Amino acid sequence: MKQLAAVNKYFWKYRYRFITGIVFVVLSNYFAVLAPEITGYVVNKVQEHLPGGKPVSVKESYNGIVMFFIGWVQQMSFATLVLVCSLTILVLALLRGLFMFIMRQTLIVMSRHVEYDMKNEVYAHYQQLDAGFFKTHRTGDMMNRIAEDVSRVRMYLGPAVMYFVNLVSLIGMCMVNMFSKDLQLSLIVLSPLPVLAVTIYFVNITIHRKSERVQSLLSDLTTNAQESYSGIRVIKSFIQETAMLRFFKNNSEDYRKNAVALAKTEAIFFPSMTLLVGLSTLLTIFIGGKMAIDDPSKVGIIVEFVIYINMLTWPVTAIGSVASIIQRAAASQKRLNEFLQTEATIKSPAVTGNESDLSGDIVFNDVSFTYTNTGIKALQHFTLTIREGEKVLILGKTGSGKSTVAQLLLRFYDPESGTITIGGKDIRDLPLFYLRNNISYVPQDVFLFSDTVSRNIAFGLVNEPTQDTIHTAAKNAAIHNEIEGLQNGYSALVGERGVTLSGGQKQRISIARGLIKNPDILVFDDCLSAVDAKTENQIINNLYTLLGNKTAILITHRIFTVLNFDQVIVIEDGSIVEKGTHEELLALNGYYAELYQLQTSQETAV
Ligand SMILES: Nc1ncnc2c1ncn2[C@@H]1O[C@H](COP(=O)(O)OP(=O)(O)OP(=O)(O)O)[C@@H](O)[C@H]1O
Numbered sequence: 001m002k003q004l005a006a007v008n009k010y011f012w013k014y015r016y017r018f019i020t021g022i023v024f025v026v027l028s029n030y031f032a033v034l035a036p037e038i039t040g041y042v043v044n045k046v047q048e049h050l051p052g053g054k055p056v057s058v059k060e061s062y063n064g065i066v067m068f069f070i071g072w073v074q075q076m077s078f079a080t081l082v083l084v085c086s087l088t089i090l091v092l093a094l095l096r097g098l099f100m101f102i103m104r105q106t107l108i109v110m111s112r113h114v115e116y117d118m119k120n121e122v123y124a125h126y127q128q129l130d131a132g133f134f135k136t137h138r139t140g141d142m143m144n145r146i147a148e149d150v151s152r153v154r155m156y157l158g159p160a161v162m163y164f165v166n167l168v169s170l171i172g173m174c175m176v177n178m179f180s181k182d183l184q185l186s187l188i189v190l191s192p193l194p195v196l197a198v199t200i201y202f203v204n205i206t207i208h209r210k211s212e213r214v215q216s217l218l219s220d221l222t223t224n225a226q227e228s229y230s231g232i233r234v235i236k237s238f239i240q241e242t243a244m245l246r247f248f249k250n251n252s253e254d255y256r257k258n259a260v261a262l263a264k265t266e267a268i269f270f271p272s273m274t275l276l277v278g279l280s281t282l283l284t285i286f287i288g289g290k291m292a293i294d295d296p297s298k299v300g301i302i303v304e305f306v307i308y309i310n311m312l313t314w315p316v317t318a319i320g321s322v323a324s325i326i327q328r329a330a331a332s333q334k335r336l337n338e339f340l341q342t343e344a345t346i347k348s349p350a351v352t353g354n355e356s357d358l359s360g361d362i363v364f365n366d367v368s369f370t371y372t373n374t375g376i377k378a379l380q381h382f383t384l385t386i387r388e389g390e391k392v393l394i395l396g397k398t399g400s401g402k403s404t405v406a407q408l409l410l411r412f413y414d415p416e417s418g419t420i421t422i423g424g425k426d427i428r429d430l431p432l433f434y435l436r437n438n439i440s441y442v443p444q445d446v447f448l449f450s451d452t453v454s455r456n457i458a459f460g461l462v463n464e465p466t467q468d469t470i471h472t473a474a475k476n477a478a479i480h481n482e483i484e485g486l487q488n489g490y491s492a493l494v495g496e497r498g499v500t501l502s503g504g505q506k507q508r509i510s511i512a513r514g515l516i517k518n519p520d521i522l523v524f525d526d527c528l529s530a531v532d533a534k535t536e537n538q539i540i541n542n543l544y545t546l547l548g549n550k551t552a553i554l555i556t557h558r559i560f561t562v563l564n565f566d567q568v569i570v571i572e573d574g575s576i577v578e579k580g581t582h583e584e585l586l587a588l589n590g591y592y593a594e595l596y597q598l599q600t601s602q603e604t605a606v
Pocket of ligand 1: 135371373374376377378396397398399400401402403404405444526
């Protein structure tokens with residue numbers, strides 16, 4: 001429960017709505033409990049008019065407003081009195097309805113505002129966390145926090161608070177009225193209610209447990225189906241349709257069994273609840289009826305009590321659900337608190353506004369780095385100076401540590417030891433925004449958002465670029481003609497629901513996204529792997545002109561002879577094993593020379 005203290009700030013933020021909501025819950029119940037008293041009074045009046053009817057004295061315990069009302073109507077003729085009382089009961093019901101509407105408009109709407117705020121808070125926190133966090137948390141788990149956990153906490157802030165205040169105020173007001181009328185009858189007719197509340201609480205827990213299981217099985221089933229659709233080509237080419245169907249059937253059989261078990265519990269739960277509620281009413285009528293036989297003047301009270309019991313039973317049944325809503329909300333808030341308290345390991349100094357262009361030499365000084373989640377030593381004593389304006393090619397076998405060099409330069413991670421400086425400044429002392437805004441990074445894994453081609457290219461820009469700027473970037477990435485060929489050109493949607501692009505087309509859109517930023521430092525991480533040799537040459541030629549005096553790092557498995565690199569670095573197991581110009585490395589007769597010979601012999605063979 002103490003976990004939920006974290007959301008008290010929202011009660012404070014929306015205090016006016018919250019207080020108004022509570023006032024209207026109380027008001028709605030105040031008008032609700034007036035009706036049974038007027039009904040009791042009018043029934044007594046009818047009883048007095050029946051043959052053998054006994055006069056009933058009006059008890060002083062009546063509510064002040066009711067006393068005033070009775071004083072007014074008792075002067076009237078019997079028929080008018082019944083009519084006025086009936087109309088008043090109708091008006092009271094309407095007033096109650098109106099107040100209930102206002103109470104939902106305030107408390108439930110408040111909970112929706114809080115839900116919105118919380119989702120933004122969680123989302124903003126995700127944005128602050130670094131790459132390490134995302135590598136160690138499953139996407140499903142992160143999605144759950146922002147969707148499921150936040151919704152559960154909302155259920156506490158809105159419905160649970162509303163039901164609770166409603167319950168307390170209604171029980172309080174009904175009890176005051178009932179005890180002041182007949183203490184003994186009150187105790188007898190109220191006695192089944194606590195049993196009802198406790199039973200419902202426990203049944204609710206069972207239902208909740210079962211529905212959680214059903215939910216998790218359903219989510220497995222969805223993931224399973226989703227993977228089958230995404231991987232349909234692999235499934236078909238490996239002729240695994242039957243095996244996949246069997247796997248899916250087993251999963252859905254498990255789901256079916258659990259869903260049926262849940263439906264059975266629910267099928268028993270709701271009728272038993274109605275039965276228990278009915279028993280309370282029956283008890284009131286039975287005992288009250290016997291009392292009324294002895295004393296007909298009690299008929300009014302009996303009718304009044306039947307109405308109270310009916311009014312109370314449904315809120316009492318809500319005790320169980322309120323308790324379980326609160327429990328679930330506390331568990332969800334605990335998960336949210338743990339996550340919101342997770343601090344980003346990559347700290348950024350604040351932007352001062354005095355930052356100038358990021359220029360100068362890039363120096364990796366004895367940098368070592370280990371991925372903490374796997375313990376893999378990706379870089380070891382890595383020392384490299386890239387002079388301002390140099391074009392550097394980083395080569396190496398797969399898994400040798402090439403991408404790690406780029407990831408450290410962009411501060412997705414900080415080195416375990418050693419320093420990285422740009423223009424003599426340690427990158428840890430530069431604001432992250434400034435550092436990343438001044439480096440264009442085209443990653444190895446292409447990711448396009450479900451948006452238009454234009455917006456995907458312009459993604460990294462603060463200000464909206466002109467169409468011409470977008471077209472130029474696309475031309476430089478050798479993708480312009482293909483975009484123009486799409487049905488909606490630059491407005492074509494890409495991503496899951498959009499046009500299907502080839503791997504090479506996606507890579508080139510990603511390159512255009514990197515080029516349009518036009519910063520002084522560019523890093524291309526193996527981003528030409530899906531592009532054919534001719535297009536690759538065209539892009540590299542474009543880069544040759546475009547890069548001018550910018551610093552550029554190209555990470556690749558292949559040698560690009562078209563571009564004259566100032567330095568070529570060969571990495572193996574996280575360390576530099578060869579370094580020099582193309583000619584120097586050929587003369588060295590090592591990995592580079594071997595790769596070059598292999599590549600040129602293949603190209604000649606083609
Ligand atoms: N996020 C990560 N968490 C744990 N280990 C990682 C992570 N990223 C890379 N590694 C490991 O670190 C080592 C270096 O990886 P890196 O991606 O830098 O290699 P690479 O040379 O770029 O490989 P490739 O050419 O295949 O992309 C590899 O052994 C890899 O398995």
